[in-house]
Amino acid sequence: MRLADRVAVVTGGGRGIGRAIALAFAREGARLAVVSDVEPEVQSVADEARGLGVKTLAFRADVTRSEQLGSMLESVRGRFGRLDILVNNAGIVEAGWLLEQPESSWRRVIEVNLIGTYLATRAVLPQMMSQREGRIINIASVYGRHGGFGFVSAYVASKHGVIGLTRALAAELGTLGYADITVNAICPGYIRAGMGIAPQKVRDRDGDVREIPGEQLFERYFKHRVPQRRMLEAEEVANVAVFLALPESKGVTGQALNIDGGFLMS
Ligand code: NAD
Numbered sequence: 001m002r003l004a005d006r007v008a009v010v011t012g013g014g015r016g017i018g019r020a021i022a023l024a025f026a027r028e029g030a031r032l033a034v035v036s037d038v039e040p041e042v043q044s045v046a047d048e049a050r051g052l053g054v055k056t057l058a059f060r061a062d063v064t065r066s067e068q069l070g071s072m073l074e075s076v077r078g079r080f081g082r083l084d085i086l087v088n089n090a091g092i093v094e095a096g097w098l099l100e101q102p103e104s105s106w107r108r109v110i111e112v113n114l115i116g117t118y119l120a121t122r123a124v125l126p127q128m129m130s131q132r133e134g135r136i137i138n139i140a141s142v143y144g145r146h147g148g149f150g151f152v153s154a155y156v157a158s159k160h161g162v163i164g165l166t167r168a169l170a171a172e173l174g175t176l177g178y179a180d181i182t183v184n185a186i187c188p189g190y191i192r193a194g195m196g197i198a199p200q201k202v203r204d205r206d207g208d209v210r211e212i213p214g215e216q217l218f219e220r221y222f223k224h225r226v227p228q229r230r231m232l233e234a235e236e237v238a239n240v241a242v243f244l245a246l247p248e249s250k251g252v253t254g255q256a257l258n259i260d261g262g263f264l265m266s
Contacts, residue, residue: 001029002246007080009033009072011063011120012090014041016194017139019048020234021087021241026052028242033057033076036090055080063090063116069123083127085245088117088162089139093155093195097203106154113158118165125181134181135245136169138162139237142189142260149221150202163187163256170254182253184244186237189226189260190218193234228261 008025012018013034019041022034026049034042034049039060046058057079061068076083091113094105117138128134143152144159163185170183190196197214204210212220218231240259243249258264 003085003242004029006030006084006245007033007076007082008085008087008245009035009076009083009120009124010087010089011035011061011116012139013087014038014045016196017188017191017234017237018087018089018194019045020193020238021089022049023052024235024238024242025085025245026054026056029054030085030245031055031080033059033072033079035059035061035063035072037062063088063120064111066119066123069120073123073127077127082131083124084131084133085135085137086120086124086128087137087139087241088120090116090120091139091158091195093152095150095152095155095201097151098153101151101154109154110158110161113155114161114165117162121165121169128181129178132178132180133250135249136166136181136183137241137244138166138183138185140166140185140187140256142187142258142264144185144187145256145258145266146264150200159187166256167254174253179253180250182244182250184252184254185256186240186244187256187258187260187264188232188237189258189263190214190222190231191234191237192231196231222263226261226263230261232259232261 008030010022013022014036042058046056049056061072140162141159144163148156166185199211
């Protein structure tokens with residue numbers, strides 16, 4: 001129970017990687033707020049976490065709406081009296097060749113992945129500053145440090161932005177004397193969960209577009225690029241989040257950690 005006295009908020013906690021992180025925190029004894037835009041999913045993960053013996057709050061909020069994030073913070077404070085860990089995991093992917101993807105779609109990806117991370121961080125930081133300690137863990141992607149495959153410029157740009165925000169905020173907090181609030185990014189590679197296994201559109205050389213399940217896509221196009229030759233499990237990402245959340249990890253800040261079976265070696 002390495003997080004027994006901690007309170008964590010996980011955005012996008014209703015399924016996929018966010019669910020795995022929420023449950024891993026619960027297993028370490030953290031009290032939890034599971035937050036996403038899908039009410040039944042946050043309720044279901046909150047129930048699972050309660051089954052592990054921790055106090056849990058389910059909260060429906062859209063990370064692009066600062067007033068909803070403000071209400072979420074008030075509920076967390078009201079229920080638990082503190083907030084130690086924020087995991088900015090909520091994210092979407094919408095693909096398309098840059099000249100064809102509608103501007104509204106390009107903007108939506110930036111809005112959820114990057115601006116949502118900024119807004120949730122801005123909502124919780126004053127509470128962490130009053131406690132003089134905290135952990136902000138941003139779920140970026142290997143596509144935050146790589147150009148990506150398959151027409152995902154908005155997603156790639158958003159995740160590069162998340163890594164930039166991570167580094168800048170870690171530096172700013174140090175300058176302001178809040179060095180014990182750490183800010184780090186996790187860069188998952190191909191994960192057997194969530195958007196990693198969702199069907200994706202693939203364009204052939206002759207221009208035909210087909211939908212292929214994520215696992216098939218991995219087998220066909222990406223496996224040979226990954227030294228471990230496998231998709232990783234969501235729990236392996238959650239394990240890195242737990243590591244970053246631990247009190248004894250306070251020396252790690254401004255970092256972007258790849259968890260990708262060796263796909264990127266930096
Ligand atoms: P997912 O689609 O299963 O989960 C995304 C979560 O974000 C869901 O709970 C969804 O409800 C929530 N969400 C989306 N838009 C939201 C909004 N506006 N407000 C609040 N919540 C919102 O996908 P996942 O694969 O579990 O992705 C989780 C994170 O991991 C994302 O940031 C994603 O970019 C990142 N990631 C995933 C992979 C992968 O292979 N699965 C790889 C690299 C990075």
